[in-house]
């Protein structure tokens with residue numbers, strides 16, 4: 001039996017979509033509306049945030065910042081990089097935006 005579940009989250013708006021409603025851009029899922037924007041516009045690296053498993057607040061704050069920016073009209077999303085340092089996995093959250101007027 002085939003059934004569809006809305007379990008694909010757009011990296012910009014965080015709404016849930018069926019798999020046939022999302023498209024991947026640089027291996028990250030986007031709804032069609034945001035795919036069309038991020039794949040056709042210049043992307044600016046706004047900031048890089050280093051997080052580690054001992055410091056979950058940093059990534060929570062980073063996600064809240066992205067959601068706030070989206071709610072105020074900015075199209076932005078994170079792409080992750082991973083790094084090992086002292087046997088610890090460091091996640092670097094790179095925030096990319098279609099606007100470079102809001103770097104802070």
Ligand SMILES: [Zn+2]
Pocket residue numbers: 010011012013014015030031032033034
């Ligand atoms: Zn979206």
